[in-house]
Amino acid sequence: MPGARAKVALLGAGRMGEVRGRIVAHSPRFELAYLVDPRSDLAEELAGDYLYCQVASFDDVLADAGVAGVIVATSTDTHLDLVLACLEAGKAVFCEKPLDLELSRLRAHAKVLANPPAPLYVAFNRRFDPHFRALKAKLDAGLIGALETLHLISHDPAPPPPSFIPTSGGLFRDFTIHDFDMARWLLGETPTEVFAWAECLVDPAIAAAGDVDTARLILRCASGRLCVISNTRRSGYGYDQRVEAFGEKGALMAGNPRVSTLETWSEAGALAASIFPGFWARYDASYRAELDHFADVLMGVATPLTGYDASLGALLLADAATRSLREGRQVAVEAP
């Protein structure tokens, strides 16, 4: 059916709103009808310059029966209420991770979130990264036999402004949360124990705000399999996102794509081009792929890959890591 596009609205005109909006606006599978943000100047600018859509209120969105889906890209503390309102209105939801930073709030709405009246997708975008998907496919195909250990590397290029830290939820719930989800996805089971060590080595302002910026964690599964997570808020060499999977017959290594294949050969050696400077460029393909997945959900040909369960699973690991760090010992992960 040529021209069949799903009518959607976008909530949030900030950084992620722009990332999502540009993809949706340029996709033949969506009709982006509305952009909602209380900061009307931001909304007008984004809608006019790039998104070719109308600025509206959240009520307008809910009231438009033609809107099939809503993309929630607002600040984290607003996610849950917006999601619940959309689901109640029967609209499919694409929500930036996390659904919420608080376990108690998630659980309070477990019933509707776990069996939502409309599809709920929570954006753990890394599962859609083509490099990690290629690794997962070979893993599932048994190319290295049984998986035994895993190493997830997530190094940010540079720390966020200190003002971001207090509302971030802390390193484990804001940042490592992606790695916790990756661990669950790649291991095919939820680790049962966690040990975490973390420090503030990068920016004293982060310590002053009560957080850490450098962490190493070990997750242990009931099967005995081990997963190491490496995190830093500042690498000094770009946005480093890698997965190393070790099995009984070999290893699978998903490395960093580079901005080009160019190598410069000089007496100093061979310089390969930079890796990507940030998430928006590194994960561009995954952002496109997960919106394509959302289009499939809206068309009724797919069910959301990740929703409440994945959100809860990752948050339980983050909370366990927080306790481990405080207590200086390995701790059990709470059951969902």
Add this chain to the structure above:
Amino acid sequence: MPGARAKVALLGAGRMGEVRGRIVAHSPRFELAYLVDPRSDLAEELAGDYLYCQVASFDDVLADAGVAGVIVATSTDTHLDLVLACLEAGKAVFCEKPLDLELSRLRAHAKVLANPPAPLYVAFNRRFDPHFRALKAKLDAGLIGALETLHLISHDPAPPPPSFIPTSGGLFRDFTIHDFDMARWLLGETPTEVFAWAECLVDPAIAAAGDVDTARLILRCASGRLCVISNTRRSGYGYDQRVEAFGEKGALMAGNPRVSTLETWSEAGALAASIFPGFWARYDASYRAELDHFADVLMGVATPLTGYDASLGALLLADAATRSLREGRQVAVEAP
């Protein structure tokens, strides 16, 4: 101005028509209004399934004053007449290379083609490849000092059907033509002498059709700089497209992108993922970039990067190569 899209038509529903059409149909910068192809079933299928546009005749296109540009992706022998008709009708043209296989025909229309009444872009897409552009930028920035020698590698994964050969124009005019253009672009001058050696090593049917499938050429500039071109119709390992530039202070090497960064480590060694299997995937970014360039041309903010001059320059090198192969000696390149 949100929503400002350039209205265009696409001529040709074949392989390249589909490549171009999909990009145009999904771009927010174009409104693809018409698809033209005498093979109406092909046209209907492509228009309906992917392109969301109307099937029309070439006359319809010319008659629609709202059509700003035409993308010519038909068979090579029709290019020149279609281009001339479009230009005469005041429509900007995006034409697949080559404009024409015959030097005499190009020259017969030199006046209008060199100073066309509407912009004329001829699609030497490799100049828009991000890897080659990165190399060119570093070259121009003097990173390796003066360029001295160049090596262009273009190896196809598998030979075309033998039926394609007789109308192809032969290896040098159909295939090496891209390398001739790259040589002119990267050297910043047109080589003045050519030596070519070519054989049929891949498929005897190609020899039977009077052509070769494996070639090595050396181009020599007035400055003494040398350029080697390596061509084969069948590599056995994918679509190999590389540039090596050697200068007084080092070298710049643009390698093959791979389908993912995945490496599989086993006792046999470390297997890096495949390179791309064909031009459509390998050069996807360049196809997008040159259509973006055409959108800029249509918006009046750019003039075509390559047109008649580039077409003529590359063809003169191809004709020199043909003479060299026949005569077994280095030959001078005819002046434009």
Add this chain to the structure above:
Amino acid sequence: MPGARAKVALLGAGRMGEVRGRIVAHSPRFELAYLVDPRSDLAEELAGDYLYCQVASFDDVLADAGVAGVIVATSTDTHLDLVLACLEAGKAVFCEKPLDLELSRLRAHAKVLANPPAPLYVAFNRRFDPHFRALKAKLDAGLIGALETLHLISHDPAPPPPSFIPTSGGLFRDFTIHDFDMARWLLGETPTEVFAWAECLVDPAIAAAGDVDTARLILRCASGRLCVISNTRRSGYGYDQRVEAFGEKGALMAGNPRVSTLETWSEAGALAASIFPGFWARYDASYRAELDHFADVLMGVATPLTGYDASLGALLLADAATRSLREGRQVAVEAP
């Protein structure tokens, strides 16, 4: 002085004896006079085939005043007594790691070992590996600013025979001991706390013998810096020995050398040659370099790079790891 060679004896005709002996026998800096091993058939075969030296008793060695140095490559449980006897006889010693597996025994002889009457070198060979030395040199030169985190990867290709396990001292004292030394060397300080998680995932016979074969450890320094160690007794892809050092301005990565630079390009991708299958090949250059260092020691132009202090430091980390694994918590490293 042409021909000036240091006269030495070799104790041990086993695996490491052969590795050391071949280098010494072929070096112009040594005169290998004696080979000692109670298994006289082994000794005769090795001496005759490769080492061009005389089979003798340990007493013969001690009695020959011309012998300047002794290379101790016997089984671990004999190291300490042999070393003490050699030192007492005024002979410089090159001893395979470890000096001893028991902290109490090391400490009982601390006085003589820490200030030995003749030079004592304990072979932590990895400090002499050219790849790791290159990394250390750039680290010391400040190329990545302050070092923050470290990752040491030591993966064996295949597990040892189960019969080896009971006398090995266990994974941490037999295997990880090298990583503990590397951590101390590269960090420039001894970590003060350790957390270890280890499992038996490779071979149940290892568990039956009371040991583990797969481990992940985190070491923490007083400065807050963190070091991860990855160990497995069986990689499935060769002898994987890497160092990753992360600092404030970038990272230094010492990878695996390969048996050749050959790449095989096929439709499956680009296969780089295997890494080395075992320590003898991978660390050949380091074995040569540390014997060259010993020659320097014998010539009086160097003092041993590692001796009692390094042995004790690494063993204290191993013992802390053992306690951590037992107790499930981070533990403090005992002071020397």
Add this chain to the structure above:
Amino acid sequence: MPGARAKVALLGAGRMGEVRGRIVAHSPRFELAYLVDPRSDLAEELAGDYLYCQVASFDDVLADAGVAGVIVATSTDTHLDLVLACLEAGKAVFCEKPLDLELSRLRAHAKVLANPPAPLYVAFNRRFDPHFRALKAKLDAGLIGALETLHLISHDPAPPPPSFIPTSGGLFRDFTIHDFDMARWLLGETPTEVFAWAECLVDPAIAAAGDVDTARLILRCASGRLCVISNTRRSGYGYDQRVEAFGEKGALMAGNPRVSTLETWSEAGALAASIFPGFWARYDASYRAELDHFADVLMGVATPLTGYDASLGALLLADAATRSLREGRQVAVEAP
């Protein structure tokens, strides 16, 4: 037989004499008895410092019946006479390439050189390089099916002193000669036609001395297979020595080894360590391997891999290249 060493003499205390001498002096398979060089100070210094041998005259060497082999590492113009004298005296010869620069002189002694009274090895060392041998082995094993095209890259790091040029024999006979031999070895046949283009782009002093410093050649075999050779006297990035072999099922690529596996990751990209700065380091393993081959020859367990035939074959290609360059056309290679 422990201690069985072949007694040899070394002619030449220059650059290659030192390279060869150090290996021989440190090998357990040789007894280096004499060093011969008319420049007695050079000879004394080298003999005393590194080689632990006696300075002698050529007559001394010939007169010592115990000398089984002679290593000829003198200046090129003396090779042939020395070789003939040694062979006549019944001594096996290891001669640096080339035997002679003049075809007429080689042919004048064809009878004795082709069927020498004692073994004659001419040092085309690249055939012993482990990377190229690995490539050859996979080629012979049919890993890429039938070989179709070959690319040999030999780029020197920096030009020789201009004073070297007049006696060098010119680029093709001094430098490309190695590539001609590699082509013959890897193709398994002697190319029958050659085209050469060469320029002086690096150092005008080389042109003033009547030579060129940058060349590209194409060799063509009777089978139609093509081989490109790339040469420059100055790369600006080290000693670049690579082989690329393209076959019907894929390609084999022997790249440049690096001084270490270290990579430095920064915002500029990932810098791999330098390649080797010169032949002595790059080809160290090949120099060792070919002397080991000579030891085998002396022990009677091997016959020389390359001798008169290889010398003649490579020289005929060099002479053809010289003619091609002069005539501007492809030329036939003279029959041996």
